Amino acid sequence: MEAISLSFQDTILQSQGYFGPYGGCFVPEVLLPNLAAIAAAFEDIKTDADFLAELHQTLQDFSGRPTAFTPLPTLSTQIGGAQLFLKNEGLNHTGAHKINHCIGQALLAKRLGKKRIIAETGAGQHGYATAAVCARLGLDCTVYMGRIDYERQRPNVYWMELLGAKVVPVEDGSQTLNDAVIAAFKDWVAHPEETYYLLGSAVGPHPYPAMNTYFQKIVGEEIREQCIATTGRLPDACIACVGGGSNAMGMFFDFLDEADVQLIGVEAGGRGEKPGEHAAKLRQGKVGVFEGYHSYFLQDQVGNIASTHSVSAGLDYCGVSPILAFLGDEGRVQFEVASDEEALAAVQALARAEGIIPALESAHAFAHAFKMAAQMPKDAIIVVNASGRGEKDLFITMRHFQEESLKTYARKLLND
């Protein structure tokens, strides 16, 4: 590349879909017209004052932005190292950062004249946010969900249906997120002309990685302002969990060209290092091309996609944003792992000390932040992205912390 002097931000926004060797648009030819139209619309809206005004108004009125920036004094004192802060994306409408790119993409779909939205969802958070935004904007909504996720995340299925979405359980393959993504792509192949695929992370074919980063970057922009207002300066480190990478890119983007701000992504270490026991693709994955993009994937020796595990459904995915793959290679973002147990412990620690229950996904970032804070001086500042709130994890965390109470409650519910 000749443009060596480009900043990381410019490299990403002007990329045309390639971030170093990663990214691209590896989809069947039948989808290329759609992706080209979306990419062109994405270029247009970046300088369209009316669109951006509507976007920001909707983020404010419908989702409640800006979200809070909260000091964690008790935990900081207990740990005795760096001062910890969190960005509470869990205070967004529908409970997580996902709604930021859902609002952006749904407005873009309307601009393209599309009336039907399809989406994939794993735990149901992206589907829930998509269904809410579609209801608000009057768009028809179909959400694909692996049969296993459909059964185990029943409350989210109910919310989506209450919001008027059609939720389709996917019976193929391992019946989880990957299969939902593939089912959504197949729907798009069969209905390319009237349908918009609202993809839920900074992954997939161009322009989704750059576009979702763009719609999420408000998170980092608010952190910059709030951190300066609160502490008088920028943070020393920003920490986010990494599943596909949307909340991490949202937090990191505004700081990419601030060399003094350390950026750390925390992947799901799951139950162990064996294949199928974790979802740490940047630590243990191999380069490949799947679901439309070139990046790191968890796969077997011969190029079949491997199964993954994480206690948090939002991190339980085989691939990772090509932008994060690039930033990792460049040394701009470091990647760490936190295990299921460490994440659960972090939920409890944050709940008791600070009165905030984070999503299990975000808890991975906290688990690493606690370790890191202990190694840093008292005047250092660490910000953690609380990408979602923990209420959605009711049955998972309750089963871990109070299994007997859960069983008693479940029995009572069924017998009433």
Add this chain to the structure above:
Amino acid sequence: MKPTMPIMAHLVLGYPTLAESIRTAAQYVAAGVQILELQIPFSHPTADGPVITAACREAIEGQHVTVEDSLRALATIRQRFPDQEIIVMSYLNRIFTYGAARFTADMEALRIRHLIVPDLPVDSPMAAKFSTESLQLVPVLAANVGAERLEKLLDMPFSFYYLMSDFKITGAGFSLHPRLKAIIERIRARQAAARIGIGFGISTPEQALLAAKEADIAIVGSALIQAQYRGELDALLTKIAAAFEPAEVE
């Protein structure tokens, strides 16, 4: 054996077993198909319907078929039928992991001239790694291909074009999109020598006849795999062959 019908017959290598897929290929050749389309199985065939997805799943999870195994089976088929036209199909990650240089060299050794990779746009930088003097990618076009895009592909150019009969995944019923006629005419006008196949959803001899009449070749996949599963492969091949007989006389 001389091909007697303008059919491209698809199978998944390693389904239900490697040996049986080799026997199926022989059955296709014996029936007189013009082209064998041999798919290297992948864990997540993103553009295939339920029948081929299930066949891939069995080949991967039941038979643990690797790219190396697939190539060995291909070599056996090539040895047995030295003059048979064979097109290889694979999703990108399998052959990317195997190595592009190594894979294209193997294709050359097996005298494979065309490669279908559904998730690899034929004009991407990655596509160049899978194209050599003797190996060409096959564009899989649908009715929504834009005029500008079509001209760009015709400029490259390609010698085989695969057209999706309509907007659908493989094996999901048959219809011909009204816009295909114009696309076929344009390809003919620009590249008279290029061959055009129509696939997706062809399950009866009548549909195969119709597709072959519109284009050059009818591509049949899921219907054959399903027939094999039910033990009705010979019957279906015989029916298709019979449908094409009058055309042969003419």
